[in-house]
Amino acid sequence: MAGLLDSFSHADIPAGAEALRPQVKAFLAEQMAGRPADARARSWSGFDADFSRAVAARGWLGLTLPREYGGGGADAFSRFVLVEEFLAAGAPVAAHWIGDRQSGPLLLHYGTEAQRRHYLPRMCAGEIFFCIGMSEPNAGSDLASVRTRAIGGEDGWTLNGQKIWTTYAHKSHYMIALVRTSGTSDDRQKGLSQFIIDLSLPGIDIRPIVDLTGDSHFNEVFFDDVHLPADALVGQEGAGWAQVNAELAFERSGPERIYSSIVLLDCWADHLRGVPDAHAGLAVLGRLLARMAVLREMSIAVTARLAAGESPVIEAALIKDIGTALEQEIPVAIAEALAAHPEVPVTDELLRTLAFVSQVAPAYSLRGGTREILRGMIARGLGLR
Amino acid sequence: MDMDDALLDPFKRLLERISTAQMVRASESAGEVASWVEIDGSGFVDALVPEAAGGVGLSLADVVPLLLAAGGALLPVALGETMVARALVARAGKALPVTTPVLLWPADQEGRPRSLIAPALAGATHAFVQQGKQASVRPLMQGDAAPDGFGIVAARLDPTAAPLLVVELPEDALFAWAAALTAATMAGAMARVLEMTMAHVNDRQQFGRPLGKFQAIQQQMSMLAEAVAMADVAARIGLTGRQDAPSRLDAAIAKTVADESATTVCAIAHAAHGAIGITREHDLSLYVRRLKRWQLSFGSAAGWSRIVGEARLVETGNSVDFIRAMRHD
Ligand SMILES: Cc1cc2nc3c(=O)[nH]c(=O)nc-3n(C[C@H](O)[C@H](O)[C@H](O)COP(=O)(O)OP(=O)(O)OC[C@H]3O[C@@H](n4cnc5c(N)ncnc54)[C@H](O)[C@@H]3O)c2cc1C
Numbered sequence: 001m002a003g004l005l006d007s008f009s010h011a012d013i014p015a016g017a018e019a020l021r022p023q024v025k026a027f028l029a030e031q032m033a034g035r036p037a038d039a040r041a042r043s044w045s046g047f048d049a050d051f052s053r054a055v056a057a058r059g060w061l062g063l064t065l066p067r068e069y070g071g072g073g074a075d076a077f078s079r080f081v082l083v084e085e086f087l088a089a090g091a092p093v094a095a096h097w098i099g100d101r102q103s104g105p106l107l108l109h110y111g112t113e114a115q116r117r118h119y120l121p122r123m124c125a126g127e128i129f130f131c132i133g134m135s136e137p138n139a140g141s142d143l144a145s146v147r148t149r150a151i152g153g154e155d156g157w158t159l160n161g162q163k164i165w166t167t168y169a170h171k172s173h174y175m176i177a178l179v180r181t182s183g184t185s186d187d188r189q190k191g192l193s194q195f196i197i198d199l200s201l202p203g204i205d206i207r208p209i210v211d212l213t214g215d216s217h218f219n220e221v222f223f224d225d226v227h228l229p230a231d232a233l234v235g236q237e238g239a240g241w242a243q244v245n246a247e248l249a250f251e252r253s254g255p256e257r258i259y260s261s262i263v264l265l266d267c268w269a270d271h272l273r274g275v276p277d278a279h280a281g282l283a284v285l286g287r288l289l290a291r292m293a294v295l296r297e298m299s300i301a302v303t304a305r306l307a308a309g310e311s312p313v314i315e316a317a318l319i320k321d322i323g324t325a326l327e328q329e330i331p332v333a334i335a336e337a338l339a340a341h342p343e344v345p346v347t348d349e350l351l352r353t354l355a356f357v358s359q360v361a362p363a364y365s366l367r368g369g370t371r372e373i374l375r376g377m378i379a380r381g382l383g384l385r
Numbered sequence: 386m387d388m389d390d391a392l393l394d395p396f397k398r399l400l401e402r403i404s405t406a407q408m409v410r411a412s413e414s415a416g417e418v419a420s421w422v423e424i425d426g427s428g429f430v431d432a433l434v435p436e437a438a439g440g441v442g443l444s445l446a447d448v449v450p451l452l453l454a455a456g457g458a459l460l461p462v463a464l465g466e467t468m469v470a471r472a473l474v475a476r477a478g479k480a481l482p483v484t485t486p487v488l489l490w491p492a493d494q495e496g497r498p499r500s501l502i503a504p505a506l507a508g509a510t511h512a513f514v515q516q517g518k519q520a521s522v523r524p525l526m527q528g529d530a531a532p533d534g535f536g537i538v539a540a541r542l543d544p545t546a547a548p549l550l551v552v553e554l555p556e557d558a559l560f561a562w563a564a565a566l567t568a569a570t571m572a573g574a575m576a577r578v579l580e581m582t583m584a585h586v587n588d589r590q591q592f593g594r595p596l597g598k599f600q601a602i603q604q605q606m607s608m609l610a611e612a613v614a615m616a617d618v619a620a621r622i623g624l625t626g627r628q629d630a631p632s633r634l635d636a637a638i639a640k641t642v643a644d645e646s647a648t649t650v651c652a653i654a655h656a657a658h659g660a661i662g663i664t665r666e667h668d669l670s671l672y673v674r675r676l677k678r679w680q681l682s683f684g685s686a687a688g689w690s691r692i693v694g695e696a697r698l699v700e701t702g703n704s705v706d707f708i709r710a711m712r713h714d
Pocket of ligand 1: 363
């Protein structure tokens with residue numbers, strides 16, 4: 001336990017990484033001009049290929065990947081600064097998000113040299129987008145029970161099965177999927193492998209699912225005798241479980257688990273500026289910011305661990321759990337504060353932003369591992385399991 | 386790391402001698418502690434006094450681990466407060482006229498204490514009182530006072546006595562110090578509550594296995610650890626601003642998060658302990674009693690967070706800009 005607390009000890013963002021911030025701010029000021037708050041609040045789910053290519057043109061996609069693969073060769077702190085500014089501004093990051101954050105690092109770590117050279121430069125150029133095929137209808141939290149199966153043959157693999165909740169499969173070029181290559185679902189973690197799947201191949205059917213706000217980002221994806229070349233396998237056959245867990249560790253650490261509701265928070269702060277005697281509101285605002293400041297400090301500490309080559313899985317789970325709780329509390333607190341004063345006029349923009357965030361906020365503690373699963377990981381870190 | 390341990394290890398050994406649960410209990414109603422001479426002799430009280438003024442000249446960041454450890458042991462003497470009072474007086478080019486423990490006593494413009502509940506007397510003889518920009522050393526009332534509702538003897542200023550020494554401080558400096566120090570003490574105490582509760586759920590068996598094997602308890606323990614981690618980081622933010630003194634906003638973050646965490650920590654620790662935690666005999670009560678009392682001391686989450694909210698509205702950038710600026714003032 002003392003160990004757990006020590007791992008959040010103070011770290012500073014180095015000056016070299018901070019130097020990136022003004023450039024990112026200037027870029028965003030230009031790109032984001034005129035986008036209303038309810039569009040900006042979609043940040044994570046805002047798919048804008050032109051924006052992503054503009055980011056790539058600045059050399060900021062794959063910022064931490066080595067230069068020889070088209071990356072920026074920068075450290076985890078630089079990426080922290082970049083992502084923090086993107087999210088604070090509500091930039092539409094969805095097109096490049098998964099590749100930049102998960103698939104790129106995964107291919108770098110586990111891919112063959114040929115795979116790295118084939119995919120990473122195009123990813124860094126904003127030419128190809130990725131999605132993640134982990135979940136299935138009967139494999140949610142219990143990911144080890146995936147049933148989609150690839151059978152090896154003479155000249156590659158034959159893939160059959162179904163993925164679900166695959167974010168932006170319908171607009172991506174590739175999926176990195178976790179599938180079974182041997183045994184049955186009773187074998188659990190054994191016999192799972194990761195594949196990179198070209199989504200233009202015959203036999204793939206992608207059907208968008210409309211979310212509760214009417215937006216469309218996630219999908220069902222069906223595989224019917226899809227032929228995959230031999231080099232579609234990522235990493236080792238049968239090592240998919242370990243690889244996926246390493247991948248989720250990249251996913252969970254970082255500022256993205258603090259700022260999902262920040263556009264709404266700032267929109268509300270602007271509103272409060274015009275309200276006389278907003279005392280109760282100010283206390284609520286301050287409380288949320290106090291917690292955000294502490295989480296940011298913790299997130300920087302974890303970034304320092306990543307930069308030092310460690311894999312702070314438990315710490316990342318802890319930050320994500322606290323962070324998503326804060327992200328979910330923001331719309332609740334703002335709704336209460338606004339509705340208590342019907343006599344104070346509220347802009348349509350603020351109300352739309354509130355309506356959007358209030359409806360999608362429950363997803364914050366589902367995507368990337370549910371609250372209960374994360375708490376189970378923390379309990380393991382505490383030595384209880 | 387080594388430097389830290391070189392300081393922290395002897396301090397922990399000192400705490401083991403002078404801050405046992407038995408001594409903590411004895412201090413509650415007695416309002417008096419025997420160990421001050423040993424603490425003062427250890428040199429830790431002068432940790433923040435500049436070397437030129439005969440102190441150790443450590444930075445605030447250096448002493449934060451000591452303050453957390455003192456909180457963890459519920460050290461029943463105003464060590465941190467005296468440390469700060471000595472340092473502030475020394476920075477003003479003077480020396481504290483007393484060698485006994487001194488409490489921090491921020492007051493508003495009218496002289497009313499900026500704390501709903503006064504600090505525990507716990508052997509202190511004087512208070513360092515700030516009103517406006519003036520800070521003075523003033524005697525505390527001694528002698529038979531009834532314990533408050535927490536069973537603890539609260540300090541009272543002696544209204545008749547003249548101040549012993551007057552120095553100037555920035556407006557509300559002592560309020561920020563008192564809040565940040567309280568937050569660090571609370572964070573230390575909460576870390577210890579986590580340890581105690583972990584030990585309990587590993588030890589206590591029901592339905593044929595330790596409580597810690599039940600998923601419901603594991604999830605609660607994770608939340609407890611989260612609250613403790615937040616308080617720990619917040620306490621460090623509170624005390625390690627750029628100026629070697631807590632800024633108002635740093636203190637606000639620290640006390641807000643400490644207060645919020647304490648609510649979670651006390652609730653989960655009690656739930657996990659079951660009925661045994663409700664007994665006076667169990668040490669959990671020592672911790673909960675103080676945490677609840679500290680929540681009433683030197684401003685609450687609601688009060689401090691309003692200061693943060695007001696500061697946010699003055700800032701024109703976004704909330705990330707605000708948080709960053711706040712940490713660099
Ligand atoms: C917006 C969004 C985008 C997503 N994008 C993707 C994506 O791109 N790719 C992808 O693969 N997946 C994606 N997902 C799916 C996501 O990973 C799953 O929703 C998540 O893993 C949980 O699975 P489930 O929804 O089936 O819930 P379930 O696993 O059925 O869980 C339901 C509830 O039961 C609890 N529960 C389950 N097991 C346990 C247990 N052992 N102990 C205690 N409680 C338990 C859960 O915590 C939860 O509260 C996305 C989800 C959302 C909401």
